Amino acid sequence: MDTTHFEEIFEAKLARNEMIEPKDWMPDNYRKHLIRQISQHAHSEVVGMLPEGNWITRAPSLRAKKILLAKVQDEGGHGLYLYTAAETLGISRDELIDQLLTGVAKYSSIFNYPTLTWADIGAIGWLVDGAAIMNQVMLQRTSYGPYARAMVRICKEESFHQRQGYEIMTMMARGTPEQRAMAQDAVNRWWWPTLMMFGPPDAESPNSANAIKWKIKRESNDQLRQRFVNQTLPQGELIGLTFPDKGLTWNEEKQGYDFTAPDWAEFKNVISGNGPCNRERLAMRRRAHDEGRWVREAAQAYAAKNKRYQAVA
Amino acid sequence: MEAIKDSQGAVWEVFIQAKPGQPYRHVGNVHAFDKEMAMQNARDVYTRRGEGTAIWVVPSNYIVASSPEDIGSFFDPANDKVYRHPTFYTLPEGVQHI
Numbered sequence: 001m002d003t004t005h006f007e008e009i010f011e012a013k014l015a016r017n018e019m020i021e022p023k024d025w026m027p028d029n030y031r032k033h034l035i036r037q038i039s040q041h042a043h044s045e046v047v048g049m050l051p052e053g054n055w056i057t058r059a060p061s062l063r064a065k066k067i068l069l070a071k072v073q074d075e076g077g078h079g080l081y082l083y084t085a086a087e088t089l090g091i092s093r094d095e096l097i098d099q100l101l102t103g104v105a106k107y108s109s110i111f112n113y114p115t116l117t118w119a120d121i122g123a124i125g126w127l128v129d130g131a132a133i134m135n136q137v138m139l140q141r142t143s144y145g146p147y148a149r150a151m152v153r154i155c156k157e158e159s160f161h162q163r164q165g166y167e168i169m170t171m172m173a174r175g176t177p178e179q180r181a182m183a184q185d186a187v188n189r190w191w192w193p194t195l196m197m198f199g200p201p202d203a204e205s206p207n208s209a210n211a212i213k214w215k216i217k218r219e220s221n222d223q224l225r226q227r228f229v230n231q232t233l234p235q236g237e238l239i240g241l242t243f244p245d246k247g248l249t250w251n252e253e254k255q256g257y258d259f260t261a262p263d264w265a266e267f268k269n270v271i272s273g274n275g276p277c278n279r280e281r282l283a284m285r286r287r288a289h290d291e292g293r294w295v296r297e298a299a300q301a302y303a304a305k306n307k308r309y310q311a312v313a
Numbered sequence: 314m315e316a317i318k319d320s321q322g323a324v325w326e327v328f329i330q331a332k333p334g335q336p337y338r339h340v341g342n343v344h345a346f347d348k349e350m351a352m353q354n355a356r357d358v359y360t361r362r363g364e365g366t367a368i369w370v371v372p373s374n375y376i377v378a379s380s381p382e383d384i385g386s387f388f389d390p391a392n393d394k395v396y397r398h399p400t401f402y403t404l405p406e407g408v409q410h411i
């Protein structure tokens with residue numbers, strides 16, 4: 001089939017900043033790139049429920065518990081929005097789940113770190129959701145319609161996630177010396193993995209060029225990381241928390257902070273399955289999926305039975 | 314009993330009316346095995362913050378969509394009928410309420 005005509009229409013749409021919709025013709029590699037990116041994003045939302053879920057039963061107050069429950073429920077919803085966006089590209093939910101459970105698909109490396117104290121819940125909301133929001137705000141203008149629309153919904157919901165985390169950190173930073181120390185320890189542990197969330201440096205990011213060309217991403221990994229650092233440092237200073245980087249200095253010329261790059265060898269190691277919690281996270285997801293099987297089967301049997309009754313009536 | 318294949322259920326499109334009197338708008342979709350489940354899932358996934366007062370759910374395979382390839386010829390009949398718009402008409406100076 002001659003696709004040059006279709007390719008021209010596709011390119012022209014991108015040039016006019018029009019969105020590509022599910023039934024539009026698109027290059028195979030654009031489709032593949034999107035399926036990979038959107039499904040990784042969906043898996044991250046779903047696996048991301050685990051480190052926080054770890055603290056729901058031990059939240060320090062009923063208020064804190066209700067907030068954390070609502071946040072974790074939102075993350076499950078984000079996973080759903082993203083799975084349905086990926087499905088519009090011609091892959092089924094079952095295949096997507098299967099790719100996660102068999103380890104074929106990746107999810108964000110950040111969720112392979114443990115949540116050791118309540119302050120980690122604060123640090124996740126403030127730093128991890130903060131970094132995710134930075135990326136997701138950009139993706140509201142991504143070139144694939146269903147992905148962009150999912151991002152608009154997600155960004156609306158995310159705004160409380162970061163605030164509730166920062167509130168926890170503020171309370172602890174202004175609390176007893178033990179609480180302060182706990183908050184500082186959480187920042188020390190989450191700072192580097194958070195910087196890794198934006199992905200490898202532009203020069204070493206294999207998928208970046210296509211993502212920018214196809215307007216899937218509008219800004220590069222390094223640009224987003226820099227903006228995150230600029231925005232987060234004053235927030236830490238305000239509540240008297242420091243960051244574990246001796247190289248942090250204001251650079252008047254670039255109107256931003258200089259900072260040390262995270263340990264990319266650690267990043268690669270975690271991505272390839274050897275982080276502190278990779279095995280535990282996947283085992284937990286598999287168990288949840290297997291233990292839910294009877295529910296899915298019962299629902300199918302019930303729907304089939306009702307159909308039979310309706311046919312008779 | 315026949316073996317049941319593991320499944321996440323069929324896809325249902327979700328439409329929400331934000332306020333009474335407003336049109337229903339497509340917001341996304343859910344997976345469900347029947348209409349009750351589709352309705353509950355739509356409520357849980359799409360209206361956690363008062364986004365709507367009413368919901369429609371429709372099995373996705375019942376949606377018929379125009380295809381982008383013949384968008385030109387499909388909408389063509391409307392393109393040369395400018396007289397369907399009020400701005401087409403010449404009216405005398407000073408006329409009111411029309």
Ligand SMILES: [Fe+2]
Nearest residue numbers: 045074075078
């Ligand atoms: Fe999220």
Ligand SMILES: [Fe+2]
Nearest residue numbers: 075129158161
């Ligand atoms: Fe979040």
